[in-house]
Amino acid sequence: MQEEVKPTPKPLLLVVVIIIVLCALAASAYFGWTYGYKKAEQETKAKYEETVSTFMPPMPEEQTYFSGTVEKIEGKTLYVKGAKPTTEILEMGQETTLKVKVTDSTKIFKMTMVPPEEMAAPKEGEESVPPEPFKREKMKFEDIKEGMSISATAQEDIIGKEEFEALEVQISEIF
Numbered sequence: 001m002q003e004e005v006k007p008t009p010k011p012l013l014l015v016v017v018i019i020i021v022l023c024a025l026a027a028s029a030y031f032g033w034t035y036g037y038k039k040a041e042q043e044t045k046a047k048y049e050e051t052v053s054t055f056m057p058p059m060p061e062e063q064t065y066f067s068g069t070v071e072k073i074e075g076k077t078l079y080v081k082g083a084k085p086t087t088e089i090l091e092m093g094q095e096t097t098l099k100v101k102v103t104d105s106t107k108i109f110k111m112t113m114v115p116p117e118e119m120a121a122p123k124e125g126e127e128s129v130p131p132e133p134f135k136r137e138k139m140k141f142e143d144i145k146e147g148m149s150i151s152a153t154a155q156e157d158i159i160g161k162e163e164f165e166a167l168e169v170q171i172s173e174i175f
Contacts, residue, residue, distance in 0.1 A: 052089050059087045062157035066098055066164075067172075070148050076102045076141065078169075080150060085159045099163035100152045108139045110171040139171055148172070 068082020077099050084096040102108070111134045119131035144150065149172040154164040 049089055056089070059089060059092075061087060063087075063159050064154045064157060065151065066100070066154070066158060067149070067151040068098075070144060070146050070150055071097060073144065073146060077163075078102065078144065078150070078152075080152065085161075087159060098158070098161070100150075100169070101163060101165045102141055102169060103165060106141075106166045107168045108141060108144070108171070109168070110137045110139050110143075110173060111135070112137055112173055144169070144171060 063085040066080065066082055066085060068080040070078050071081050072079040079097055080100050081095060081097045084091055084094040085098075086092065086094070114131070114133055114135055119133070151170045151172060152164075152166040153168040153170075155167055156164065158164045
């Protein structure tokens with residue numbers, strides 16, 4: 001006796017083949033798009049930086065200065081929100097919050113504008129040296145309040161850091 005081999009139903013086989021082909025097409029489209037997107041992104045970034053570098057001076061290799069608005073004060077630490085310290089052109093303008101630690105040796109001051117009437121004009125016969133338009137006023141840590149604009153100077157490079165110790169803190173006067 002011969003065993004009878006049952007033929008596979010052709011419609012079922014056809015459906016399985018179509019599903020496999022569609023899955024293969026979807027996978028290749030996804031991976032192709034992902035690879036192409038990443039490559040295009042890299043090329044675009046390189047062209048952008050090349051174009052911008054012809055019009056802008058190079059970015060500094062390190063940054064020791066940070067300006068922004070005091071969001072919160074905890075103890076002797078200021079939480080300051082400002083432009084992210086970076087060497088990347090595409091990251092310029094991104095905001096971040098850094099912790100600025102103030103110590104007893106940190107110099108705190110405010111630059112105030114000298115009123116025009118207090119700036120003496122040079123007398124006749126004297127050398128014409130322009131008067132200093134700002135005066136530096138010593139301040140205390142307690143004078144810093146939330147919402148104030150400040151600029152802090154560090155001794156080290158602050159790029160990539162979340163906190164730093166301030167050598168100087170300048171309270172900015174908004175006109």
